[in-house]
Amino acid sequence: MKLIEARGISKIYPLGEIELKALDSVSVTIEEGEFLAIMGPSGSGKSTFMNIVGCLDIPTAGQYLLEGVDAGKLGRDELAHIRNRKLGFVFQGFNLLPRTSALENVELPMLYNGVAVKERRQKAYSALKTVGLEGRENHHPNQLSGGQQQRVAIARAIVNRAPIILADEPTGNLDTHTSREIMELFQKLNGEAGITVLLVTHEPDIAAYSRRVIRFLDGRLVSDEKMQ
Amino acid sequence: MISIPWTARIALRALKVNKMRSALTMLGIIIGVGAVIAMLAVGTGASRQIAEQMATMGSNLLIILPGSQTSGGVRTGFGGQTTLTLGDAEAIQRECQAVQDVAPIHNGTAQVVYGNLNWSTGVMGTTGGMNDVRDWPVGAGRPITDEDVRSATKVALLGQTVVDNLFGGIDPLDQIVRIKKIPFKVVGVMAVKGQSVMGQDQDDAVFVPVTTAQKKLFGTSFPGMIRQIMVKAKSARDLDPAEKQVTELLRQRHHIGAKKDDDFSVRNLTQMMQAAEQQTQIMTLLLGAIASVSLLVGGIGIMNIMLVSVTERTREIGIRMAIGAKTWDIRLQFIMEAIILSLIGGTVGLIAGVTGSQILSVVAGWRTIVSPFSALLAFAFSGIVGIFFGFYPAYKASLLNPIDALRYE
Incomplete structure (x- = not known):
């Protein structure tokens, strides 16, 4: 089933006289359950692409369909609703709320869709267990290592049972050993829970964990290959 | 959400x-x-x-003051002309239907002496009507009676402040005080009243029959002259009718022609307070x-x-x-x-x-x-x-x- 479908999407930023084409007629289809890596040098448009897929931005031209819904036609709050229900974000800089416990960080998405307190707590506990952080529920981000913080972020991404995880260079701030653990966690979530994972990276050995790699260059999609 | x-x-x-x-x-x-x-x-x-x-002033109160006087182009203030008489007060009491009670007042300041103590205070010549007009009852003893007024007896009612300053612990009733060297018998002590709107101590006063004040203490420029008349209307609604009736009556009594100004002024205290x-x-x-x-x-x-x-x-x-x-x-x-x-x-x-x-x-x-x-x-x-x-x-x-x-x- 087509989960994500981009139909000739472009993102153009007017820069005075000239226009900057951050994305130039990109068409790609991603099926449910895929594990896809997006590669390319800086400024190639991969982050712009991720922002559009993540419903944080809308394309200037073309259509972006998420589960068959045209995101370009949705308002600010409807996009927020989709982000809450369908998408889980994992960032390079973790982006956890400071001075807030791991548990409460994971509960955060559920605050915005009216899940009852009890259920919220229980779901957050089980998400933290899934990422292997049992017993650290009450630690604050500054009491956790980088790898642990990223796990909290992943728990936050999966707690709403979102079908898609968008990870923007999730291992960029981590050492090799921790990177491997994080990638194995993504693999596990993809394999066991069937969550579709989109991963932006420029490290080939991180991309190697995925099963499909697409490459961007100057805003264009230049290659799309299946991995072994 | x-x-x-x-x-x-x-x-x-x-x-x-x-x-x-x-x-x-x-x-x-x-x-x-x-x-x-x-x-x-x-x-x-x-x-x-x-x-x-306002409540201590007495309610529904009118004050009648003598008017100003013009002589040779110089106008005196209110009270410059001494036109009010005891007869006016009696007539108001008798003839104005909206009026409940009247207190004529002839007052001045005098030294009051008891034993070796003395105290300067306001001495107010009035009648028993004052108690009702000012909502100010007698605390002990008796009020000024009509008999006192008729025969100008030398009796006095003291305000609490005067009692405190002259008598200390002694019961002032039936004692003799001297006002302007004239002996007066204390027949009563007024209830405590407190401060007036202007911050005056209202208890710092002595009350004597109005006729006594006229004849023995302050004198008059003509017989029966008084300084002011206080009038209590029957109710708040009667204030305006009372003012009208009093004005009409006094104009008549003072023989003021239709085009001439009043030689007195009627003040509505409630209005001033409001x-x-x-x-x-x-x-x-x-x-x-x-x-x-x-x-x-x-x-x-x-x-x-x-x-x-x-x-x-x-x-x-x-x-x-x-x-x-x-x-x-x-x-x-x-x-x-x-x-x-x-x-x-x-x-x-x-x-x-x-x-x-x-x-x-x-x-x-x-x-x-x-x-x-x-x-x-x-x-x-x-x-x-x-x-x-x-x-x-x-x-x-x-x-x-x-x-x-x-x-x-």
């Missing part, structure tokens, strides 16, 4: 992170609310005092308005801090937006912070205002009354200030672009 209690929890936590800053921001509101409450308390206290003094009360109310409003300026400044302080807070927490806003916070979720969060700041400030300000007005009444001796209404008003006002000044920063936060917000360093 996020529930209100959780929004409040998040807001409280955010405020706790910057305790000093939150406290200082609240201080603006505390001072504002405190000032409003204290100022309103001073104003309310003043107008209550006037209202109470005017005074109105002035106090205006003063209260003015004080409140001035104090609200500080509340406004406090509100601007909240807005300022909220704007700083929004900028500081841009990334947090971005995170919340990325995981699904809607426009109003973000907006409510910041508005809630502003409301909590101003409501806590309002509560502390309420306490400060109440304490402050009590201190004022002790130190400055002003009467202050914190009315529940003013407390409620200041409190509600602080809430409104929170919403009003919190809205713009919250609005700004809610319209941030999530991508830019996430990248904000």
